Amino acid sequence: MHHFTERSERIPVNVIRELFKLMADPDIISLGGGNPAKESFPLEEVRQITDYLLCVHGADILQYGVTPGYLPLRQAYLEHLARPKGVQAEVANTIIFTGSTQGISLTLELFCNEGDTVLVENPTFLGTLNVMYKMGLRVVPVETDAQGICIDDLEEKVRRERPRLLYTIPTFQNPTGRTIPAERRQRIAELAAKYDFIVLEDDPYGDVRLAGEPVPPIKSFDTAGNVVMMNSFSKIISPGLRVGVGVAEADIAAKLEALKQGADTHTALLPQAICAEFLDRGLLPAHLQRIAAIYRERLDAMLAAMAKHFPADCRYTVPEGGLFLWVELAGDIDATRLLERAVAEEKVAFVPGAPFCVHAEDGRSCMRLNFSNSGPKQITTAIERLGRLLQSETK
Ligand SMILES: Cc1ncc(COP(=O)(O)O)c(C=O)c1O
Structure with a gap:
């Protein structure tokens, strides 16, 4: 028998993983x-860029790097991604992470002691929930509607709970695909200033837009310096490169750097240089259009099949980007049990809603569907199968 820490035992056993x-x-x-x-x-571009970097930089690019990140990447990120969205920041405000996963964990570590209260959207990304549980935080969900966080409920909970931090995914949220409009973003930044809490703005999907107009990040409304924004190259170049970026006040960035030093010294240099070169060559805009065309076709296939095969009383979000949509099943269907049937009888899988919710019952009859990872034909077949199963449940 091994003896594990209390901390490690706090991560719930995941039925879905099983x-x-x-x-x-x-x-x-x-x-x-x-x-x-x-x-x-962008396989070919990454191949060419890697070859170029190894030729131009030689062994230096295989050397240790500095903790806050490869300078050309921090500069390129500001020029191509942050400033065009209205985020006023300098290099000292940026820090490169090993995926935004690391940035999220270290930000929570920086601001939250065990037992502290944090607010999250209901539902929210289960990966971050698990980090919060591991740290022994008190996680309080805030109500959401079709436009994301409900500001009245946020203000009430901020007054009542005195949280250290609000964690939000404002654009094409995981799991719902919803986007918070600009006015609400501004209110969130104002409330953070008024009640002195940190907003951890997690935005890995903002550039994966398939329709509609971009919405400025919460960070662009941050006059008090309370917003820490996380971006990632995972959904716009490649997740396996493991490169994320944080933007924060310089004193926060410096503290994050100190925490990162002990975590992994620095993010791998070659992937950072690949991302920098990709941005500096001006490849991103056309690449984002290419991604959007692929996902548009897949999302359209999913929505068309859902309209045809799902029971009429199912409700679902119609996202303008990202990778997911969220389904609320009619009646009292337990989506976790439904998943067992779906895998065994129809050979199709989804993620049930419960693990995205602090109070599992809130997500009991919900499911998250991903539209990025299968082709349109497969998606159509999967939805047809799921629809058949749902029809059999509601009979
Ligand atoms: C909302 C959200 N935040 C963060 C991440 C982690 O991204 P990264 O690959 O940058 O660590 C994910 C990954 O799916 C995500 O959905």
């Missing part, structure tokens, strides 16, 4: 994961 182990069967179509489409990766 179920997904059954999915080695290649006939199963998964709408469950969150992977970007393989077809969307």
Whole structure:
């Protein structure tokens, strides 16, 4: 018997992870994961850039780097991604992370002691929930509607709970695909200043827009310096490169750097240089259009099949970007139980809503569907199968 820390035991055993182990069967179509489409990766560009970097920089690019990140990447990120969105920041405000996952964990570590209260959207990204549980934080959900966080409920909970931090995914949220409009973003920044809490703005999907107009980040409304913004190259270049970026007040960035030093010294240099070169060559805009075309076709296939095959009383979000949509099933269907049937009888998988919710019952009859990781034909087949199962449940 091994003795594990209390901290490690706080991460809930994940029924879904267990179920997904059954999915080695290649006939199963998964709408469950969150992977970007393989077809969307800029393989040829990355090959050419890697070759170029190794030629130009030689062994230096294989050397240790500095903790806050590769300078050309921090500069390129500001020029191509942050400033065009109205974020006023300098290099000292940026820090490169090993995926935004690391930035999120270290920001929570920086601002929250065990037992502190944090607010999250209901529902929210389960990866971050698990980090919060591991740290022993008190996690309080804030109500959301079609436009994301409800400001009245946020203000009430801020007054009542005195949180250290609000964690939000304002654009094409995981799991719902919803986007918070600009006015609410401004109110969030104002409330953070008024009540002195940190906003951890997690925005890995903002540039994966398939329709509609961009919305400025909460960070662009941050006059008090309370917003820490996380971006990531995972959904716009490649998740396997493991490169994320944080933007924060210089004193916060310096503290994050100190925490990162002990975590991994620095993010791998070559992937950082690849991202910098990709941006500096001006490849991103056309690449984003290519990604959007792939996902548009997949999302349209999913929505068309849902309109045809899902029971009429199912409700679902129609996102303008990102990788996910959220379904609220009619009646009292337990989506976790439904997943067992879906895998066994129809060879299709999704993620049930419960683990995205602090109070599992809030997500009991919901499911998250991913539209990035299967082709349109597979998506149509999967939705047809799911629809058949749902019709049989509601009879
Ligand atoms: C909302 C959200 N935040 C963060 C991440 C982690 O991204 P990264 O690959 O940059 O660590 C994900 C990954 O799916 C996500 O959905």
